[in-house]
Amino acid sequence: MTVIYLDNNATTKVDPAVLEAMLPYLTELYGNPSSMHSFGGQVGKALKEAREQVATLFGAEEASEIVFTSCGTEGNNTAIRAALAAQPDRRHIITTQVEHPCVLNVCKQLEKQGYRVTYLSVDRQGMLDLMELEAALTGDTALVTIMYANNETGVVFPIETIGAIAKGYGATVHVDAVQVAGKLPLNMKTSTVDMMTISGHKLHAPKGVGALYIRKGFRFRPLLLGGHQERGRRAGTENVPGIIGLGKAAEIASFELKYTGREQRLRDRLEQTILTTIPNTEVNGHPKNRLPNTTNIGFKYIEGEAILLMLNKHGICASSGSACTSGSLEPSHVLRAMGLPYTILHGSIRFSLSRFTTDAEIDRVLDVLPGIVENLRAISPFNSDEADWLQGREEVLV
Amino acid sequence: MCNVYKAHIAHHKESTLHSETTTMWDYTEKVMELFYNPKNQGVIEASNEEGIATVFGEVGSIACGDALRLHLKIDIAEDRILDARFQTFGCTSAIASSSALTEMIKGMTLDEALNVSNKDIADYLGGLPEAKMHCSVMGQEALEAAIYKYRGIEVEQHDDDDGKLICSCFGISDAKIRRVIIENNLTTAEQVTNYVKAGGGCGTCLTDIEDLIAEVQAEVAAMPVKLAAEIAVSQEKATRPLTTVQKIALIQQVLAEEVRPVLLADGGDVELFDVEGDRVLVSLKGACGSCSSSTATLKIAIEARLQERVLPSLVVEAI
Structure with a gap:
């Protein structure tokens, strides 16, 4: 069965051009870039080129501001630890309730180590209140770490305003831009952000490679200690094929940024048609302020995993924040932070497109989805907010 | 760069799905079959038919992420389930478990149905992933809720x-x-x-x-140690010989005054059926009938008590 892949916020297909760029480094060009001989040296040269390609995607001043990592999680862990080490006297961190677990869980552990952490709330549309940020900032705030766009809803945060406010208190600003790279232009030359994380496999490079932007002059402390790779900022022999792949993917993404309007048009058609043809559906997240490729839709009165497995039968790949798919028993922390009612929480599906998504694929989803929702609603004992079983349970309807 | 890249796109291999059934959860074929083609979904409307009763039991809530409303059509004279239907809000395994349950209990007497455990439901499905076992528990609970409601037993x-x-x-x-x-x-x-x-x-x-x-x-x-200790104590006490009539009267009294109040509090009950020599035959009712710890109930709550208060040689058996 042909796959219709609409789960690009989870991971993306490796671009064929990226694979082709990588192949020599998995075969004949296996030298160590740190070696003295020119067999290794030629690999070092390719690495330098990849660093420049990634620096261009970041809109960085210098290629030396880029450190290659193994993934987004490593980038975020490294940046948070580095920020705290840079100002050891400060013991306060500000983040949000809707961050990725690789930020939230680090913060939770830091709380146990004596740090104070403020988790900023979001509103029903997934947006931050900058007054809350301003009120939380003190001279003790070492770090403000905030995602650029949310992986589940695609809601974009105003990172430059956040950065400007945080700078007023001397805090380091780190941004998790894993979902943004390749979808919105980055310009670190004029940015207020000190560090920014991206991950290769979200922009058509392979899994196992990422990059951390570290502003020139920032007092950086590495997480991994060892050899002098990455100018002492990330020890360990480089994942050369992965880095070459990320370089190529960054080069293509810089070019393709001009065409994200096409993705957005497809996303909007998918979203609008669902909202108009399927009753009791809602978009989760701000209607405008979102990534061009993401839509998170709540299908009331039915459960997400059931929808996903019905879609799966047609080869359609999407994801859900329902409890049954999260691996825990609670629905998505992001949707809960938005204060969505339980009628929506368990039945939310995320479709995330890529530049490879076609009109025909969107048509196919629109063909099968109404029937799936109708069948599952026919099985459900809840079919409207007026369902007798929901009465007296206002807390689930809010 | 651009043209080279576009040419590659034209040649790229299409991704295909090698296995439809391999998902994050390792569901059995039976689970997927009952999920894709659920049997007995829907409601049973109240019936005016002579000798027929309808009832439904519910468990779960939308907040918890799964909920089941189980509808039963019951032959009053035979105490038998004629039809069963379900309405489920929940995931793949919740829907499959509900459908499996309705298939299993059709034709059963209510007492037989009360003996269906969550494990029976999971077994019918060829097993459930550990993290999804709660779906089978939900089925068992809805069944119990429906039958208790029909019998008027306050849970x-x-x-x-x-x-x-x-x-x-x-x-x-x-x-x-x-x-x-x-x-x-x-x-x-x-x-x-x-x-x-x-x-x-x-x-x-x-x-x-x-x-x-x-x-x-x-x-x-x-449990065995406690039981032995209680028997030893009661044997020391009991020395007087009893006539059969005295024995039955005493058993009735102990059951009424000391045993039934305890069982009733848990939604169960017991009734004396017969006494044959030292064999005391009882029938367990309500929650006790379905409870897998009913053997323990029989031994600890009833037999030990009767041995202590009536005669140490008594043996209690459920009919």
């Missing part, structure tokens, strides 16, 4: 004495956790979470659940 909202709230996230009492530990021989808090969700939210009750597991295990281990 008491356990008060603080015998139903302390353990998991406040999912509203699970110690009574429910104890039951699932005993029925499925669970040994870890993680298993308890998989079966009844308790501990799956904030996680603060996980240590309480571990304590409860240790407590139940200790009780189960101590």
Whole structure:
């Protein structure tokens, strides 16, 4: 069965051009870039080129501001630890309730180590209140770490305003831009952000490679200690094929940024048609302020995993924040932070497109989805907010 | 760069799905079959037919992420389930478990249906992933709720004495956790979470659940010892010979005054059927009829008590 892949916020297909760029480094060009001989040296040269390609995607001043990592999680862990080490006297961190677990869980552990952490709330549309940020900032705030766009809803945060406010208190600003790279232009030359994380496999490079932007002059402390790779900022022999792949993917993404309007048009058609043809559906997240490729839709009165497995039968790949798919028993922390009612929480599906998504694929989803929702609603004992079983349970309807 | 790249796109291999059934959860074919083509979904409308009753039982809530309303059509004279239908809000395995349950219980007498355990439902499906066992528990509970409702047995909202709230996230009492530990021989808090969700939210009750597991295990281990001790004590006391009539009267009195009040509090009941020599034949009713710890009830709550109060040689048997 042909796959219709609409789960690009989870991971993306490796671009064929990226694979082709990588192949020599998995075969004949296996030298160590740190070696003295020119067999290794030629690999070092390719690495330098990849660093420049990634620096261009970041809109960085210098290629030396880029450190290659193994993934987004490593980038975020490294940046948070580095920020705290840079100002050891400060013991306060500000983040949000809707961050990725690789930020939230680090913060939770830091709380146990004596740090104070403020988790900023979001509103029903997934947006931050900058007054809350301003009120939380003190001279003790070492770090403000905030995602650029949310992986589940695609809601974009105003990172430059956040950065400007945080700078007023001397805090380091780190941004998790894993979902943004390749979808919105980055310009670190004029940015207020000190560090920014991206991950290769979200922009058509392979899994196992990422990059951390570290502003020139920032007092950086590495997480991994060892050899002098990455100018002492990330020890360990480089994942050369992965880095070459990320370089190529960054080069293509810089070019393709001009065409994200096409993705957005497809996303909007998918979203609008669902909202108009399927009753009791809602978009989760701000209607405008979102990534061009993401839509998170709540299908009331039915459960997400059931929808996903019905879609799966047609080869359609999407994801859900329902409890049954999260691996825990609670629905998505992001949707809960938005204060969505339980009628929506368990039945939310995320479709995330890529530049490879076609009109025909969107048509196919629109063909099968109404029937799936109708069948599952026919099985459900809840079919409207007026369902007798929901009465007296206002807390689930809010 | 651009043209080279576009040319590659034209040549790229299409991704295909090699296996439809391999998902994050390792569901059996039976689960997927009943999910894609569920049997007996829907409601049973109230009937005016002579001798026919309809009833439904519900369990779960939309907040918890799954809920089941089970509808039964019952032949009153035969005490038999003629038809069963379900309405389920929930995931793949919740829908499959509900459908399986309706298939299993059609044609059963209500007493037979009360003996269906969550494990029977999971077995019918060829097994469920551990983390999804709570779906089978939900089926068993809805069935029990429907039958109790039909029989007019109040399922008491356990008060603080015998139903302390353990998991406040999912509203699970110690009574429910104890039951699932005993029925499925669970040994870890993680298993308890998989079966009844308790501990799956904030996680603060996980240590309480571990304590409860240790407590139940200790009780189960101590059961034979406790029983022997009680028998020894009662044998010392009992010396007087009884006539058959005296024996039956005394048994009736002990059952009425000391045994039934305890069982009723748990939604169960017992009735004396016959006394043949030292064999006391009783029938267990209500919750006791379906409870897998009914053997323990028989031995500890009834037999030990009768041996102590009436005659040490008495043996109690359920009919």
